[in-house]
Amino acid sequence: MSVIEIKNLTKYYGKFQALNKVNLTVEKGEVYGFIGPNGAGKSTTLRILLGLLRKNEGEVKLMGQDPWHDAVKLHKKLAYVPGEVNLWPNLTGGEVIDLLGRLRGEFDIERREELIKRFKLDPTKKCGAYSTGNKQKVALISALVSDVELYIFDEPTLGLDPLMEGVFRKCIKELKKGGKTVLLSSHILAEVEALCDRVSIIRDGEIIETGTFTQLRHLTRTSITIDSFQPITGLENIDGVHNLVIDGDHAHFSVDAEKMDFVVKHLTQFGIQSLISTPPTLEELFIRYYGEEYSLDEETGK
Secondary structure (H helix, E strand, C coil): CCEEEEEEEEEEEEEEEEEEEEEEEEECCCCCEEEEECHHHHHHHHHCCCCCCCCCCCEECCCECCCCCHHHHHCCCEEEEEECCCCCCEEEHHHHHHHHHHHHHCCCCCHHHHHHHCCCCCCCHHHCCCCCHHEEEHHHHHHCCCCEEEEECCCCCEEEEEEHHHHHHHHHHHHCCCEEEEEEECCHHHHHHHHHEEEEEECCCEEEECCCCCCCHHHCCCCEEECCCCCCCCCHHHCCCCEEEEECCCCEEECCCCHHHHHHHHHCCCCEEEEECCCHHHHHHHHHHCCCCCHHHCCCCC
């Protein structure tokens, strides 16, 4: 039985269609990525999964149950971290962690202390005094402290510094090793690539691609900008090099991840003055592969 099973999910806000026949299946023990820009339909899908919104059409099963009718039972088996965290300003971080943890039942006190230490959180401060990053830490610890079947994260590293992002990634890998299921919604491609077994891409309320990162190789192309001592030749004949532009001793192109080592070795023969390697962003992905007309600034909806 799949942990999450969504078939032809459709949702309207008035006349605006936020979701159009979305299909998504997450298996037990899988870390599943759900990516798309703001307004694409990610949060709406998650809210329906959590029983916070009623669907208009389609079928949604969460651990074999209906999230709308069986929300109370299901919420004891899952932990959720929203993208925008709002906490009680007069409670301390430790009090919020304890409160949210107890809502799902008992939790391991040693696990609580370990996570507080790993995320470098001062649990004695009131939430009203926390930065955005520290509020996010409270929400993450509150979820990770619970031993549940399913963890749902919606933009979980928002506001975290790179060191804490690394701590979060390690926690997700530990959950996977323990056989837990994770649904991760993010706009950070590198984060999803590092953690997820499979990924679905949503655009304008529709799933446009699903697969592993190996199957969706174009997601992992890295942009390279290089200045060399001698004019660069031969790149146009290398499989895996795309969008090549050469101007004498300056070149710009994108390269498939599995060809990176070969391409860099090829470039060294021309003498490298500077080389800038940039992983793809979600914005670039949508513009490059899903239509030049696409613009994040024009996105509306939920």
